[in-house]
Amino acid sequence: MNQSDLQIDASGKLKHFLTIEGLSVDTLEALLADAQDIYDKRQHIKPTSTPCQGQTIANLFFETSTRTRTSFELAAKRLGATVLNLMPSDLSIKKGESLADTLRTLEAMGCNGYVVRHSDNYALENLAEIAAPTTHLINAGAGTRAHPTQALLDVMTIRQSKPNLAEQKIVIVGDVLHSRVANSLITLLQKLGVGELHLVGPDHLLPEVRHQSGIHYSNNLVKSLPEADIIITLRIQFERMKSATMPNKTDYFKQYGLTKHKLEIANPNAIVMHPGPMNRNVEIADDVADGPQSVILQQIQNGVAMRMAILKKLLT
Numbered sequence: 001m002n003q004s005d006l007q008i009d010a011s012g013k014l015k016h017f018l019t020i021e022g023l024s025v026d027t028l029e030a031l032l033a034d035a036q037d038i039y040d041k042r043q044h045i046k047p048t049s050t051p052c053q054g055q056t057i058a059n060l061f062f063e064t065s066t067r068t069r070t071s072f073e074l075a076a077k078r079l080g081a082t083v084l085n086l087m088p089s090d091l092s093i094k095k096g097e098s099l100a101d102t103l104r105t106l107e108a109m110g111c112n113g114y115v116v117r118h119s120d121n122y123a124l125e126n127l128a129e130i131a132a133p134t135t136h137l138i139n140a141g142a143g144t145r146a147h148p149t150q151a152l153l154d155v156m157t158i159r160q161s162k163p164n165l166a167e168q169k170i171v172i173v174g175d176v177l178h179s180r181v182a183n184s185l186i187t188l189l190q191k192l193g194v195g196e197l198h199l200v201g202p203d204h205l206l207p208e209v210r211h212q213s214g215i216h217y218s219n220n221l222v223k224s225l226p227e228a229d230i231i232i233t234l235r236i237q238f239e240r241m242k243s244a245t246m247p248n249k250t251d252y253f254k255q256y257g258l259t260k261h262k263l264e265i266a267n268p269n270a271i272v273m274h275p276g277p278m279n280r281n282v283e284i285a286d287d288v289a290d291g292p293q294s295v296i297l298q299q300i301q302n303g304v305a306m307r308m309a310i311l312k313k314l315l316t
C-alpha cells in the first residue's frame with residue numbers, strides 16, 4: 001500500500017499520521033494553521049475545551065525521549081484524553097509478544113490513539129496494515145527514516161520568525177545521514193517550497209545519494225553560512241553508527257559545531273534551531289544554544305501545540 005492510502009481512509013479523512021510524504025500540502029497547511037491558532041490562544045498551556053474527552057491514547061516509546069513523549073502526553077491531556085504511558089520494559093514484548101499482539105491487546109481495552117516511537121523504519125506502516133478501523137497511529141520517530149511531527153513543529157517555528165519560506169536560505173548541519181528529523185523536514189520544506197536548502201556535514205554523515213534537485217551539499221560549514229537565514233543543527237546519532245565512522249568530538253566541533261564566530265557569517269537576524277537532545281559544545285556552542293538567535297525553546301513550546309493539532313485532527 002502506498003503512504004497516502006495507509007494514512008487517509010475511504011472518506012478522505014486523515015486516519016494515521018505516519019509520514020510527510022503521504023500527506024497533501026492542504027492537509028499539512030491546515031495542521032500548521034491549527035497549531036498556530038492553538039498557540040495564539042495559549043490553549044497549549046491553558047486549554048479552554050476538551051475535544052478529546054472519552055478517548056484513550058497510549059504512548060509507546062521503544063526509544064528514549066524527553067520532549068516528544070512529554071509533549072504528546074501534555075497535548076493529549078490538554079485535549080481531555082486519557083493517557084497511558086507504556087514503558088517497553090513493563091510490556092509483554094519482553095516475554096516475546098509481538099508488537100502487533102500488543103496493539104491488539106490495547107485495542108481490546110478500548111485504546112484508540114497510539115503514539116509510537118521505534119527503531120524500525122517501517123514499524124508504524126506494519127502496524128497500520130493490521131490496525132482496527134477505530135485505531136489511529138501517530139509516528140513519534142521511526143528509525144532513521146521519519147519524524148513527521150518534528151518536521152511540522154520546526155516549520156511552525158521557522159514561520160513565526162520568517163513567514164515566507166520561499167525567501168529563506170536554510171542550512172541543515174550535522175549528521176544528516178542518520179537523522180529522521182532531517183529526512184522528514186527536507187521532504188516538508190520541499191513540499192512547501194523553500195528558497196535555498198543546504199545540507200552540510202562530513203562526507204560520511206551526508207546522504208549517500210546527493211543529486212536531489214534543489215538541494216546543495218557541502219562539507220564546509222563556513223562556506224555555506226553566508227546569507228543563511230535559518231541554521232538547523234543536528235545531533236550526531238552515535239547510537240546508530242559503527243565505531244569506525246564515529247567522528248572525534250573535538251574535531252567535529254571545530255569544523256561543524258555552530259559557534260558565535262561562525263554564526264556571525266550568517267545573516268545578522270538568522271535563527272538557530274536544534275531538535276534536541278543537544279550535545280553542547282559538540283554540535284552547538286553554549287553561548288549559541290542559549291543566545292538571542294536561538295529558538296530552541298520555542299521549538300519545544302510549539303511541539304505541544306502542533307501535537308494537539310495532530311491529535312485533534314485524527315481523534316475528533
Ligand code: NCD
Binds near residue numbers: 141147235276
Ligand atoms: C530527535 C529524535 O529522537 O529523533 N529528537 C526529538 O525527537 N526531538 C533527534 C535526536 O534524537 O537527535
